[in-house]
Amino acid sequence: MSLEPTSPSDPTSHAAWRILDANANRCAEALRTWEEYVRFVLESPPLTASLKEARHQLASVLDRLPWEPRLAARNVEEDPGTRETTESERRRAQPADVARAAAARASQALRCLEEYSKLVCPSLSDSFERLRYAVYALEQRTFGQPERHGTLADVRVCLLADCRQVLDQIVPRVEAYLDAGAAMIQLRDKEADDRELLRAARELCRVRPKGLLVIVNDRPDIAFAADADGVHVGQEDLPAAEARRIVGPTRLVGVSTHEVRQLSAAVEQGADYVGFGPVFPTPTKEFTQFVGPVQTGRMTERSPLPLFAIGGITPDNLGELTDAGVGRVAVSSAVWNSRDPLETLRKITEDLRRVPLTRELEVLRRG
Structure with missing residues (x-):
């Protein structure tokens, strides 16, 4: 016309x-x-x-x-x-x-x-x-985001846990894990079937106190069904924008990144936070290249999103990261293989709190 x-x-x-x-x-x-x-x-x-x-x-x-x-x-x-x-x-x-x-x-x-x-x-x-x-x-x-159980600005440590660890260790003592510093728990279990994942996610969400974020790795459908706070996807999983379509605008979407280009793509696709690594050799995944603490510190400084260093991080090498200005980490083996998981968490959290966070973001889905 x-x-x-x-x-x-x-x-x-x-x-x-x-x-x-x-x-x-x-x-x-x-x-x-x-x-x-x-x-x-x-x-x-x-x-x-x-x-x-x-x-x-x-x-x-x-x-x-x-x-x-x-x-x-x-x-x-x-x-x-x-x-x-x-x-x-x-x-x-x-x-x-x-x-x-x-x-x-x-x-x-x-x-x-x-x-x-x-x-x-x-x-x-x-x-x-x-x-x-x-x-x-x-x-x-x-x-439009309702108040979440916690916000990314409060999170220093993301604790990775499988179904057994969630059900046997965390659910019965969830307040203790939160007090020790695990303000974000990511359910990650490559061996579990869908029913096991959903059960563990739902149980953790059922007992989740205020201040704790529950994230499901790889599976936006499980995150949505369990009413988790978000989903985390890798470079070979659904893109962040597609994961957002499944979990909706009110849940968090995190993305694993290994280089600057992937970080930029995560930002463009509307991610709420990123993982960056592997920083050090890790027993949970096989990598031939590691980004190291210095590069991780540089990425933390330039990232417009909260960045969690991941990969082989222990209380012994954490100082290399904090010296580089890194204030957030994701940990797994360092906690679960220790004699006292809660005390290890407390030590890691205390060390990280010495690093000021330059971007205390109240994250709203971004999409």
Whole structure:
């Protein structure tokens, strides 16, 4: 359908153009305000890219809305709305409040653009409608996460455990493991069948206290079914974006990485955190190359996501990592092969807490 905007000369069209002009400005300003929040407060590359894309889509549609009738209908001096401000508009307690208000303005403005464009530029109405639905989805991704049992900013140690260790060791003493520093437990068991994995995941989630994150390795379907806090995928598993489609926007998605290119890809795909390694030789996996503590420290510094060093980490070599600025690790054999797993956890956690975390992120699915 060709675009044939109607003339602004009659009163009805003049009012429609005036409304369209005001809401076009309101929507563009709201999207920019919202984008600054996800960029500088959440520091989320995926959300920043999505908000930028939404702004560009809006600009593309508005380019098809003629400037002349918009400007001819604009009358700031006689607009009664410029002189009315509510008390709630004057007060914002925190950056998230500013961003939520901006998101609400964006969706409201798009609805006005959608409806009033039918009077003067009907062929644009569908474009505004599609953008409005996209904004709804972005709003959910930014603000829709319910409070998790814990947040990544609180996690120093991710403890890897198989089904037997979860059921026999952790579930009966879950508070003790959390107190010792295992704020994230990743269920990883290559030998277990689906029913065993689901049972172990559900049992751990059932007793999970506040402050503990439960992650399932490799299996987004098990993570979803067990109501775990997230899933962790490797380079040969489902991509992070596809895992997100299964677990939904409110759960965490972690990705194993071994080099800079893979870290960048994880960020682009909307991962919430990454594992990086192997740092040292490990008895659980066979590798011929190891990234070492110095490279791990460099990656920790440059990563926009929380980064967990993994691979052969023990209380004896942990100092090499903390000296390099690494403040988060994932451990398995060092704990389970020790005479006192809880005491080993405490020692590792205490050593890591000497390293300041430069990115204390409250992670919202990113996607």
